[in-house]
Amino acid sequence: MLFNSLQYAVFLPLLFIIHWLFASKSLKRQNLILIFASYFFYAFWDYRFLFLLLLSTLIDYITGLKIADSKTDKNRKVWLSISFTLNLGLLGYFKYFNFFIESFTPLIETFGFKASLPVFQIILPVGISFYTFHGLSYVIDIYKRKINPTKNFVEYSLFVCFFPLLVAGPIERATHLLPQLKRLRIFEHKEAVRGLKQILWGLFKKLVIADNCAEYANYIFDNYQNFQGYTLLLGAIFFSFQIYGDFSGYSDIAIGTARLFGIELFKNFSFPYFSRDIAEFWRRWHLSLTSWFRDYVYIPLGGSKGSLTLKLRNVFIIFIISGFWHGANYTFIAWGALNALYFVPLLLLNKNREHKEIVAKGKSLPTFLEAAQITFTFLMVAFAWIFFRSTNIENAFQYIGNLFSGSLFSNPFFEPKINKSLLTLILILFFQIIEWKGREDDFAIENILIKQNIILRWSFYSFIIFLMGMYMNAITSPFIYFQF
Numbered sequence: 001m002l003f004n005s006l007q008y009a010v011f012l013p014l015l016f017i018i019h020w021l022f023a024s025k026s027l028k029r030q031n032l033i034l035i036f037a038s039y040f041f042y043a044f045w046d047y048r049f050l051f052l053l054l055l056s057t058l059i060d061y062i063t064g065l066k067i068a069d070s071k072t073d074k075n076r077k078v079w080l081s082i083s084f085t086l087n088l089g090l091l092g093y094f095k096y097f098n099f100f101i102e103s104f105t106p107l108i109e110t111f112g113f114k115a116s117l118p119v120f121q122i123i124l125p126v127g128i129s130f131y132t133f134h135g136l137s138y139v140i141d142i143y144k145r146k147i148n149p150t151k152n153f154v155e156y157s158l159f160v161c162f163f164p165l166l167v168a169g170p171i172e173r174a175t176h177l178l179p180q181l182k183r184l185r186i187f188e189h190k191e192a193v194r195g196l197k198q199i200l201w202g203l204f205k206k207l208v209i210a211d212n213c214a215e216y217a218n219y220i221f222d223n224y225q226n227f228q229g230y231t232l233l234l235g236a237i238f239f240s241f242q243i244y245g246d247f248s249g250y251s252d253i254a255i256g257t258a259r260l261f262g263i264e265l266f267k268n269f270s271f272p273y274f275s276r277d278i279a280e281f282w283r284r285w286h287l288s289l290t291s292w293f294r295d296y297v298y299i300p301l302g303g304s305k306g307s308l309t310l311k312l313r314n315v316f317i318i319f320i321i322s323g324f325w326h327g328a329n330y331t332f333i334a335w336g337a338l339n340a341l342y343f344v345p346l347l348l349l350n351k352n353r354e355h356k357e358i359v360a361k362g363k364s365l366p367t368f369l370e371a372a373q374i375t376f377t378f379l380m381v382a383f384a385w386i387f388f389r390s391t392n393i394e395n396a397f398q399y400i401g402n403l404f405s406g407s408l409f410s411n412p413f414f415e416p417k418i419n420k421s422l423l424t425l426i427l428i429l430f431f432q433i434i435e436w437k438g439r440e441d442d443f444a445i446e447n448i449l450i451k452q453n454i455i456l457r458w459s460f461y462s463f464i465i466f467l468m469g470m471y472m473n474a475i476t477s478p479f480i481y482f483q484f
Contacts, residue, residue: 001044003253004206005476011041016260020187027184031158034261038163042127045167049125052090056128057160059086060135064142064149064156076143083139091132094124096328126482127167129325133292134160138174140296147174155181162263164254168247168481170266170288177265185262194446195259197461201445202252204464206479207472209431210245212424213238214477219417221389224399229408231418232399238421239389240382241428244273246480247286252443271439273381273432274359276373278342279352281381289325293318304347311347316340326388331396335387342380358440427471 001008015037023029043050063083070076138159141147150156158181165172220227220235227235251268258265272284282290294303298318302310316337323336346352359374360366366374386403390396438444445464449457 001041002476002478003250003257004203004479007044011037012257012260019261024187025184027182028154030185030261031154031181034163035154035158035161038158038161038166041163042161042166045126046123052125052128053131053161056087056090056131056135057157059083060139060160061149061153061156064139065151067139067142068149080139080143083136087132087136091128094128130169130171131160131166133171133289137171137292137296138178141174147178150178150182152182162258164257165265168250168254168479169286170251170254170268171292172266172288177263180263187262191259191262195256197445198252198256198259198443200256200461200464201443202249202254202256204468205245205249205252205431207468208245208427210242210249210480211473211477212427212471213242213245215473216418216421216424217242217389221399224395224402227402228410229403229405230410232403233408234418234421236382236386236403238424240273240378240385241431243385243388243480244269245431250479250481255443267442271358271435271444273378274374274436274439275377276355276359276370277346277351277377278339278380279346280355281377282339282343283356289322293322297321304352308348312344315343315347319343330393331387331390334393334396335384338384338387342384361440427467 001011015033019030019033023033039050039053042053060083063079066079067076070079138147138156142149155178159172159174159178162172162177217235217238220231220238224232224235248269255265255267266288268286268288270284270287272281275281275284298314301314301317303314304311319336319340320333321336323332323334323339326332326335343352346354359370383400386399387393387396390399434448435444438446438448441447445460449460
C-alpha cells in the first residue's frame with residue numbers, strides 16, 4: 001500500500017478511529033491492532049512475503065533471548081553469528097544473488113573455465129533492507145549489553161513491523177522505539193496536529209515536487225544522448241529534487257503517521273540541501289541509515305581514531321557499504337566511492353566537523369560565503385546523483401561526458417517538453433523558500449505562520465492542498481526507496 005494512494009487515504013483514518021476508540025485504555029489492544037494493521041498494510045504489496053517478515057522477526061527475537069541467556073562469551077558470539085548469518089543470508093539472496101553471479105561469471109571465464117551459473121528471477125521483498133537492519137540493531141545492542149531483550153513477542157513484533165517505517169524507514173533502534181511500545185500511549189491533540197501537518201508536507205514533497213521532477217529527470221536521463229550539456233545539468237538537478245522530495249516526503253508521512261498513534265520516530269532528514277560541505281550533508285541526509293552505519297560499522301572499525309591510513313580506510317568502507325546497501329549495481333558503489341572522495345579533503349584538513357549548527361541560524365538570509373558553500377555542495381551532490389540514477393556505469397560516464405562537453409556553455413535551446421519544465425522549476429523555488437523558512441524546526445511547515453491569524457495559516461494549508469490537486473499525476477507512482 002502506498003502512502004500516496006486512495007487505499008491509504010481510507011486505511012489511515014479507519015485505523016486511527018479503531019485504534020483510539022477500542023484501545024485507548026489497553027496497551028495490549030493498541031499493539032495488537034497496530035500489528036494486524038501493519039501486516040495488512042504489507043500484504044497489500046505481496047502477501048507471499050509475509051512469511052519472510054515473520055521469519056525475520058522470529059530469528060532476532062529468539063537469538064536476542066539466547067544471547068542474553070548465554071553464560072559464556074563464546075555462546076553469545078555463536079548466537080550473534082547465527083543472527084548475522086540468517087539475516088544477511090536472506091538479504092543477500094533476495095537482493096544480491098544475481099549481482100554476484102553476473103559479476104563472477106566473467107571473472108571465472110578469464111581463467112579459461114566455461115561458466116554457466118544460474119540466474120534466477122528473484123522478486124525483491126519491499127522493505128527487506130530496512131526491517132533486516134531493525135532486527136540486527138536489536139541483536140547487536142543486546143550483545144553489547146546496551147539493552148535487555150524483551151520477552152513480549154507482541155511488543156517485539158510491532159517494533160519490527162510497525163507499518164509507517166516498515167518498507168522505507170526510518171531505521172529505528174530498540175533503545176528508542178521499544179520503550180514506547182511497552183507503555184500505554186495517550187492521545188495528544190497537539191501531537192496529532194503536528195502529525196497531520198507533517199503528513200501534508202510529506203505529500204506535497206512527493207506529489208508536487210518529486211513526481212513532477214521525475215517526469216523531466218526520467219525524460220532527460222532516458223534520452224541523454226540527444227541533449228546538450230546544459231539540459232543534462234538540468235536533468236541532474238531535477239533528479240536531485242526528485243529523490244529528496246520522494247524519500248524525505250516518505251519519511252515525513254511515516255513520522256507524521258506515527259505521531260497520530262502516540263509514537264515518535266527518528267528524524268530522517270534535516271534540510272540536507274542547505275549543507276555547507278559534504279560532511280554536513282551526510283549529517284542531514286537519511287539520518288537513520290548514516291547513524292546506523294556509524295554506530296555498527298564505522299566506530300567498531302576504529303572510526304576517526306588511529307593512523308591516517310586507517311581513517312581513510314574506514315571512510316571508504318563506510319561509504320562503499322552504504323552505496324552497496326542501496327542496490328546490486330556498480331552505480332551505487334561508484335556513488336558511495338565518489339562521496340568518500342568528497343569527504344577525504346575535509347578529513348585531511350580536520351574540517352569534517354566544522355559545520356554542526358544550522359546555517360544562518362536566527363537570520364533571514366545566509367552570508368555570501370554560506371550561499372556559495374551551499375551552492376557548491378549541492379552541485380557536488382547533484383553530480384554524484386548521476387551515478388545513483390544511471391542504469392549502469394557505462395551510461396553514467398557517457399552522461400557525464402556529454403554534460404561536460406562544450407555544449408554546457410553554448411546558448412541554451414530547449415525543446416518544447418523541456419520548456420514546460422519552467423513551471424516545475426518555479427515549484428522547486430517555492431519549495432526551497434518554505435524549507436529555508438522552516439529549517440530550524442523538525443519539518444518545514446511545523447511552525448509556519450504559527451503566530452499569525454488562523455485564517456492566514458489555514459489559507460496557506462489550503463494553498464498547499466490546491467497545489468497538490470493541480471499538479472499531482474493521475475497515475476500513483478511508488479516511492480523510490482521501495483526498491484531498496
